Amino acid sequence: MYAFEKLPQVVDKRGKLPHKGFYGNRKNGVDSITTRVWHHSLTKLSAGGSKIESFADFHVRTNGWPEIAYHLIIDPKHIVNGKATIYYCVDIAKRSYHVGNSNTIGLGICVIGDYRTDKLNEATIHSIIDLHKALIADGIGKYDKAHNEMPGYSWKACCVFDYNKAFKDVLSDLLPPAKQPDRVPGLYTIQEGDTFWSIALKDGKAGVTVNDLIAANPDVKPSELKVGQTIKFGIAKNSYTPTSERPKKPQSAYQYPLPSGVLKKGARGDSISQLQKALAAVNFYPNKNAENQGVDGIFGADTENALRRFQMVYVPYQVDGVYGPNTKEKLQAVLKSKGY
Ligand SMILES: [Zn+2]
Incomplete structure (x- = not known):
């Protein structure tokens, strides 16, 4: 029996929470664990659903996972003898789903609460410290990391409490400046x-x-x-253009009819003029200072550049300087939004 299991505030909930099957074992069992990954539940302590049964229900029913995500959950709302209850939810030898492609090596520890606004209470800090010390004594994991310190998760607001500070027995001044998550990854x-x-x-x-x-x-x-x-x-983001309910008008009915097909550098003719005029109408001029703002029926470097600039804003997943169906659809939508 591990030391952490003997902590007086630990309550064994393994197999007793809502589940539909069980996680499989880690490849090398408990030895696979290198990292203790700290989470917070992102549910406010005052909310009714801030409890392990609700998390289990969400993870199993909504996310379709076999069991609750975390191995261990610290509950600041259930305090016994001055310490927050620690629920042992998933056997640590099992590979639960809490940190994507690092699940094999990660031990999931969640502190209930949304620490962007909630504050860690003293009873919770005691339990964080006790659990951390016991896990180290048990040799379970080598490193501690917040969820958003794991590969691929820098954008997560999890966890924003300073778990390191909690380990150091600092009982006052515990709400650190919240770590701002990065922007959503591309x-x-x-x-x-x-x-x-x-x-x-x-x-x-x-x-x-x-x-x-x-x-x-x-x-x-x-x-x-x-x-x-x-x-x-x-x-x-914004890749999707809702299609209009109305039947499509022929291109000739528009002020800026758009050519069909695929057009790229080197092409010439009326279709290129149409494309250039349409780009200019939505402020992506082939060449603002040239005659006719660069509308010359020749798909050269300027036109390619204008098209790329348009794509960077409106078709960011396909910036290739080539005019095709996706760019056409978006250009049509932008023209429409400008009243054309
Ligand atoms: Zn998390």
């Missing part, structure tokens, strides 16, 4: 249990949508995501 590596829907959620309500992910990743089948596969994430 690319994203698929983790176990991911769906387009759960990935889109990572960027919050106003961010990347499922439709954006589908539009920006035309070669990826949402139903066949593979762990380790890379998809466009942050740069997928």
